[in-house]
Amino acid sequence: GAVVSQHPSRVICKSGTSVKIECRSLDFQATTMFWYRQFPKKSLMLMATSNEGSKATYEQGVEKDKFLINHASLTLSTLTVTSAHPEDSSFYICSVPKSGDSGHEQFFGPGTRLTVL
Amino acid sequence: DAKTTQPPSMDCAEGRAANLPCNHSTISGNEYVYWYRQIHSQGPQYIIHGLKNNETNEMASLIITEDRKSSTLILPHATLRDTAVYYCIVRVGGVYNQGGKLIFGQGTELSVKP
Secondary structure, rough: OOEEEEEEEEEEEEEOOOOEEEEEEOOOOOEEEEEEEEEEOOEEEEEEEEEEOOEEOOOOOOOOOOEEEEEEEEEEEEEEEEEOOHHHHHEEEEEEEOOOOOOOEEEOOOOEEEEEO | OOOOEEOOEEEEEEOEEEEEEEEEOOOOOOEEEEEEOOOOOOOOEEEEEEOOEEEEEEOEEEEEOOOOOEEEEEOOOOOOHHHHHEEEEEOOOOOOOOOOOOOOOOEEEEEEEE
């Protein structure tokens, strides 16, 4: 079964609105989660590291005021795309690393496809 | 920037072994080699990882050269469902680094053909 879920799987919104995407770890607690975006026929680009209990860490070039991340609990991280514009249309994916000795594996969510009109 | 080089695309006949190469000539001693794949419009899926020894699991085998500058992912009997983009990633491992971020390169688009 799924280890990481994302909601919604697909969203279409008007330009200027804000969109919230949820990432849930279903099988284990995660103090860290990662957010990626992927444009068509491109690779995944890491946007930020979501940290439970502290501020997210953003990769260079990613606007923290544009992409708000909240790690509300040990199983939930949210990404809010504020004042979305057509260029924000993309596939957003979260991942959850499994901690511990066997923690080499990271589990990815199924992704959220955002289309901004 | 990604620290690996992979061919952009490969074809493989169904039922045959798929051998996907990866060059990581600048790998450090504490960096592991990870392989993930992404089927179209889905999130990536972990396949296998290794440090210096060859590894095998139910999905694939990973062959790492003795100097660790390159590796090959082997899918022993490719099926149509193995059609995906395969990513080779190097990252510092170890107990305290397993939660570290993964940086994806361009990957290899594998097409398994009937």
